[in-house]
Amino acid sequence: MIELAIIIPAYKQEYFEKALNSICSQTNKNFNLYVGDDCSPYSLKEICNQFADRINLNYHRFEKNLGGKDLVAQWERCVNLAGDEKWIWLFSDDDLADSNCVEKFYEALSITSSFYDVYRFNTSIIDADDIFLAAARVSPKLENPMSLAINILKWKRGNSMPDHIFKKQKYNELGGFVNFIQGQASDWATSINFSYPKGLYTIEGPRVEWRRSGKNISSNAAKNKSRLIFGHLEFISWINNKFNNADQYIYGVKLSEIHIESKNNLAMVLKSHYKGIPWHKFIEIALIISKAFNEPLLKSFMFCFKINYVVFRSKY
Template identity: 30%
Template sequence: MENKLAIIIPYYKLKYFRATLDSLAAQTNKNFSVYIGDDCSPENPVILLEEFENKISFQYQKFAENLGGKCLVKQWERCIALSEKEDWLLILGDDDTLSENFVEEFYYHLHKAEQQKIEVIRFASRLIDEEGNPTSKIFTNPEIETAAESYMRVFRGDGRSTLTEHAFTRKTFEKNKFKDFPVAFGSDNVAWLEFPEMGKIYSINNAFANIRISRDHLSSKADDNLKKQRKQGIYQFNRYIIANYAKHFEIEDQFSILKKAYKHLRTSDRDLLKTLSFILFIIKKIGIEKTIRIVKDNKH
């Protein structure tokens, strides 16, 4: 069988990396390649990797410069550049794990996705803690769903989404790339709109990714500067979505997205001109009446 899947690991922390590699070694289908891009980490993984040389096929590259601290999206992209000719790409967090049938189910369902010219395949997912214990149910998804429907379902809290549980074609990645928002907050959310080009996403529900939530996780760190950057990211990517793809969303969904963007702008940046500029943008998109509602609901 032709190898169509590249699993890309942007590596930085050793703490949970063994569990990640164990989950790859346990795959029931070994027809995948692993590319590990070390972001100039102070935690050398080489001794650990030696244990897996005969268990999984991988290439390891230590970069001379730490890029993730400056631009996480560029770190993702240079790790992808390590890969070769595989048609499909999956970025796996160095603290996340995959169910042992993950690759097997990918190939089992692949022909269905390819027949429909689908560019993004999403797996089920669940949250785990620092010890690897499940802290949530397994989140499943409709088998076929438009990108806008998927975004709004997650937006409303009826689903969840992170980078790890999505595979995407090399073709669509090279065409669209990841958009760069502060600390990459929303870069993946926008990708799952742009990579399928607002078309269909195919979901696999009988294999899943374990998404680790720990104190080391970027979205969990209690750092004031990071908190501000996360809020800026949420503002920017939601504004970007409406600026570029408003026609794919119902007017009330546009209202909800813009309300969230405005809230995070106002709680992260007190620049009056930026606020006024965004208010004018909202008026242009959904009208003055709904804009007034948003402003009134977010007085600080």
């Protein structure tokens, strides 16, 4: 029985053939590949046909585009294409995987007796021309979910959906991915959520190459900043509600540290990426922060004001 489903929510064509080729080049081909065409204007089926005789490839075209409105909902309807496989690898239409990723995944399952609900690969960053830009910080082999949350808030982890393989049973138990506005930080929250309470296991060796092309959603985040900031605020609120007092004794991380690092993270995001948001938006932001951190509204408003006074004077 094939245990792994590799799923690609597809729309763009520019790097799609390269992405498929990296999957088809796996040294272990014990997987089924599912492609969910998000009503793309490009001929993705013709590209898929080039690989149909090399792997078990299942292509499905959706009649309505969904990813442009709700990225996470598009992920979920693509996951629904899968069969009886026990494991899901949600890949992308422009990233690349080293040829021994599947092989090392099955080795990790054997070593750990399939104990963990989430396995992941370390990542590298490449540009539009496949040129190596940087290697993301190497994650520890095993990390508990509370420590993972802290390190994500500190920008010490580069977790994204294409570098995760997760147990379908866990996905079903939790009702799918964590969905925030514009899919902002949904991959981070999902990584934490699925790895709770057992922890996350990082596979040593092979990497997923995440593409910074200037054409994907992450690369174009600044263009949608007035909505994306509220997606990030949803993540900040979620992460502060995820853990409880018992967790800090189990995992050795204080809840106060998550609170502090959440504010530090939010301050950095606002300063670096969201200059130009109008006054009324910052009032909304202060309201959300007040609720997330259970603090007086005035204190939250002053927090917003102090981190970047110039924001209040700039035009949207």
